[in-house]
Amino acid sequence: MSQTAITDLPRLVESLPKPSQDRFQRVFRLSCTTGHLTAPRVMKSWIEEYFGSLDAVTTQQIVKLTNIVTWEGALYNDLRAQRPMEPRDHHDVIDIIQQNGSGPFGQPLDGTPEDTFGRIRGRHSITASNIAKYDGFHGIVIFNEHNPLHLDREAVSDYLDTALAWASKAHSTDPSARYFFFMWNCLWKSGASIIHGHAQMTLTRDMHYAKVEALRRAGVLYRQQYGTSYFEDLYAIHEDLGLAFGHGSARGLVYLTPVKEKEILLMASQVNADLKEQIHRALVQYTQNLNVLSFNLALYMPPLEAVDGEDWSDFPVMVRIVDRGDLGSRVNDFGGMELYAHSVIGTDPFFIAQSLQNGR
Numbered sequence: 001m002s003q004t005a006i007t008d009l010p011r012l013v014e015s016l017p018k019p020s021q022d023r024f025q026r027v028f029r030l031s032c033t034t035g036h037l038t039a040p041r042v043m044k045s046w047i048e049e050y051f052g053s054l055d056a057v058t059t060q061q062i063v064k065l066t067n068i069v070t071w072e073g074a075l076y077n078d079l080r081a082q083r084p085m086e087p088r089d090h091h092d093v094i095d096i097i098q099q100n101g102s103g104p105f106g107q108p109l110d111g112t113p114e115d116t117f118g119r120i121r122g123r124h125s126i127t128a129s130n131i132a133k134y135d136g137f138h139g140i141v142i143f144n145e146h147n148p149l150h151l152d153r154e155a156v157s158d159y160l161d162t163a164l165a166w167a168s169k170a171h172s173t174d175p176s177a178r179y180f181f182f183m184w185n186c187l188w189k190s191g192a193s194i195i196h197g198h199a200q201m202t203l204t205r206d207m208h209y210a211k212v213e214a215l216r217r218a219g220v221l222y223r224q225q226y227g228t229s230y231f232e233d234l235y236a237i238h239e240d241l242g243l244a245f246g247h248g249s250a251r252g253l254v255y256l257t258p259v260k261e262k263e264i265l266l267m268a269s270q271v272n273a274d275l276k277e278q279i280h281r282a283l284v285q286y287t288q289n290l291n292v293l294s295f296n297l298a299l300y301m302p303p304l305e306a307v308d309g310e311d312w313s314d315f316p317v318m319v320r321i322v323d324r325g326d327l328g329s330r331v332n333d334f335g336g337m338e339l340y341a342h343s344v345i346g347t348d349p350f351f352i353a354q355s356l357q358n359g360r
Helices: 006-014 018-027 041-051 091-099 153-173 210-226 230-240 273-289 336-340 349-358
Strands: 028-036 059-067 072-077 125-129 137-143 179-186 198-204 244-247 250-254 264-268 295-300 317-323 343-345
Touching (some): 006 059, 006 349, 018 028, 018 230, 125 153, 137 153, 153 273, 210 230, 230 244, 230 264, 244 273, 273 295, 273 317, 273 349, 336 343
Antiparallel strands (some): 059 072, 179 198, 179 295, 244 250, 250 264, 264 317, 295 317
């Protein structure tokens, strides 16, 4: 049985029952086109070596997807999306991690500042205050483990628990700071300036960060227009298409309009054991089976206390994880298209979903 591919999406949507088709069309706009080129004869052997055949490049199928609720978009090229992912040699990366000293994070009590309310100590981590802040409350969870790719289940759970305990402490210091954000930048392609394992968290005032607030507002408008939850529909659409997975009360999907490669969304009603388990499982699959060594992980959640005039009633706790590309490449994974137009995606979401489903 052949593997389903992103180019099969029009057929898959057409084969859905009418209510499921309607749900898909409430959220996504799908279109396909074909690109053509004429290659000089002298390129024939090079094209065959890298792309298999001349026909593979002379006619290329493009799938364009737009989330018309959140206005996120993805362009899939059949030529790129169906390329097998070749295993990479990770020894150089591991050598760099092992040879790189822990720096100030190796001795956080002496090498890092603390927040005015002190430090939070977890079983596998400790907090510090970020020395160059981008918000009033901006902290760091410093992992006991130097190697950020050493993904122990209990440790991953502890990083989140420690960050949430920090948020609670910060909120008690300033009750007007209610909006929590957690992010884990793993290794240098993700924007991490320090190799030693760490994550960051902030607690902000007034309103949530722009992208989180935009998502909340999009969900509110969607419910007002259709009488149903955007987040429930988003999951159901991906489940209809075979792009969903999960563990217990935590649900996951391989997002059809990702910001970049291999992006998944995890959702739960709260940061519970099932969600933390699903995060760990996903990261293990990423690093062991999907050639992901550098990633961004972000956690969205409603404010720590209710805010007058803001409807968060069906906004889930959401985790977004995205691959940031080959650590050995000098080419940046983000370009002008991703910044200002539509994301160009080179991996097939159906392949990613199969790997994550098989790894449950």
